[in-house]
Amino acid sequence: MSPHTSTPVLIAGGGPAGIAVLLAASRIGELPRLLDEGLTLVEQGEHIGSGMLGRYVINSDSAAETFVDTITDNPVPELACLIHHPLVTMIRNHGRQALPLRIVAEFLDLVGEVLTGLIRAHPASRLLTGWQLRSLHQDTDREWGCHLVSCDGQRTQHIHACKVVLAMGAYQPEQRLHDEQVAGRPLLPRHAGRIMQSDTLLSPDGIDRLRAMTAGHEKPRIAIIGGASSALSVARVIMRDMADCLAPGHLTLLHKSRLKLFYRTAEEAVADGYREFSDTDICPVSQFVYRFGGLRYESRDLAMQLMGVANAPPEPLVRDVQITGDNDAQVNDILDNADAIIACFGYRPRRVAMMDMHDHPISLAADTTDGCLTGAECAVMNEDGHPIAGLFGIGLASGFRPSGAMGGESSFRGQVNSLWLWQTAIGEKILHHLLPQDAPVLVPVTRLRAPVLEPARGHLHP
Known part of the structure; x- marks a missing residue:
């Protein structure tokens, strides 16, 4: 491989959040265009899919059936046919029950295998496993020089990317x-x-x-x-x-x-004798009590x-x-x-060293105590709270806070770690920035309605 190459889009991280961008594209019929335009996916492990999710010895706090939404009636045949896989059948049979995260991880690894084949079938796109993004350098065109190091530390390569998506997971700093x-x-x-x-x-x-x-x-x-x-x-x-x-x-x-307890309606909460909520704790879209905070x-x-x-x-x-x-x-x-x-103090997003076009370090909002990595449009924010051109973030502890059509209780001050939202509305927000603007991102009317009809799916809280 050439030590210097270029790509329209580089995604750093092939775990649940990184592949969520691809799955969001697949659900709205845009994955072929995304891969034809050119994408480089960088993952430190041997394969893409579950990342570190399978190591957690707990269950999900969402219904099993929501995890297979991403492949149900998917326009990409290779993904749609997974609905008949024995693992998927088992997950669907769990219905609204919780699912061990190790099973969710197995499913995401299965999806990752399919996405691997799709990426490698497109000459303009590449999958780099066994590599890590170490640093970013903004050039005069506000694009990014990406310094990669192999996980064995023996090789390096530099890739020029027009846009970069950080999906590198999170950690708990001592x-x-x-x-x-x-x-x-x-x-x-x-x-x-x-x-x-x-x-x-x-x-x-x-x-x-x-x-x-x-x-x-x-x-x-x-x-x-x-x-x-x-x-x-x-x-x-x-x-x-x-x-x-x-x-x-x-x-x-x-x-x-x-x-705080999640309830599907205020009436159900009151019937249980639970009254520790007000109108500001009710999602105006779904009418759920503590939709995100419960x-x-x-x-x-x-x-x-x-x-x-x-x-x-x-x-x-x-x-x-x-x-x-x-x-x-x-x-x-x-x-x-x-x-x-x-x-149990939560997580902070992983980041890499960043330099601006004048070779000055870029400080992020996420570098401050409880600061968020991203803003409303999923752009990474600098220390002043302004979006950094061509740099986006998604995943655990990225700091995304829903608003508008996504709903959520107005009292909610946290961040949403929802696999389902990463694969739908959040992923679509990022796609609007990644794909060329001369052709609009295709979002069918039925998909636009999905978050309203099923507004609390796919939450993960390791």
């Missing part, structure tokens, strides 16, 4: 444990040696590492910090896999915001037990403590006496 204040104090260095982040706990060896951390304590005290889906998932995994050594009340959930499936079930909603039986193993600002002494006592602390 620095947040030094910076984030919990009851007036950072967790580190005060609790060094007793802290694990949720991403580690939810990995295959997470429970083994937790057992090692609490070795010597017959009935360990474990504190979980967080009130979002990942924190409730952590609690359920510990209850499931360490039930032999848990005593009642020794597993404590500490959270700042109150726990807990779902197994996390929701546990929260209902802790809150006593709908006559759910209490969960004796878990103690629920909200951090109010007035109970710092109680919270610090819990943390000081915990044998292990699981921090």
Whole structure:
């Protein structure tokens, strides 16, 4: 391969978010044009598809059937025929049940195999596996010089790209444990040696590492910090896999915001005795209560037990403590006496070094505490909150916040990590910027209506 080459579009990352752009194009009949125009997909692993998703030992918090939406009636025959695959049949048979993320990963790997064949069948497009994007340099035409390094570190290549999509996933930086204040104090260095982040706990060896951390304590005290889906998932995994050594009340959930429950209608919520919401918590498009901010499936079930909603039986193993600002002494006592602390502070987007046309480093909004990688149009934002020309982002912790026709409760202040939205509305937003403007992106009327009819599909919260 030539050490210097060019491509209209470079996508960095071939995991769920990276291939979502291709799937969004396929659903609206634009994948052939995207590949004919020219695309380079860079993935550090041996294949594209699931990325790191299969390592999480939890279930999805969306219905199984939503994951196969992307291939159902797909205009691309090679993708549409997957509907008859035994794995897809099994997933569809699960209907509205949750699905283990390892099964979702198997499905995405299957889709990735098909996309690999489609990319390689188009001479203008390329798939580079075993490579990483290391840095970007903006040239005088506001296009991008992309520096790639092979995963073995032995080779490099430079690609010139008109537009770049960052889909490199996310991570949990340890620095947040030094910076984030919990009851007036950072967790580190005060609790060094007793802290694990949720991403580690939810990995295959997470429970083994937790057992090692609490070795010597017959009935360990474990504190979980967080009130979002990942924190409730952590609690359920510990209850499931360490039930032999848990005593009642020794597993404590500490959270700042109150726990929020997803409901399909306000009437259903009230019928269950759940009234902790207002009009600003109801999506105007779907009428769902806490459409984006609410807990779902197994996390929701546990929260209902802790809150006593709908006559759910209490969960004796878990103690629920909200951090109010007035109970710092109680919270610090819990943390000081915990044998292990699981921090569920969410994720931050991965980024690469970037230089502008004057060889100055480009600082991003995402470099600040809780800053978002992208804005409303999925463009990567600089430190001043302005979009950077030709640079886009998608995926976990990218910071996308829906608005307008996508709906969502107006009170929602978080970010949406929805595989289904990546493959539909969010992916389509990016496509509008990637494809030539002389021919409009084809979005059939039926597709435009889909997010309205099924407005809460495909959520993933590792």
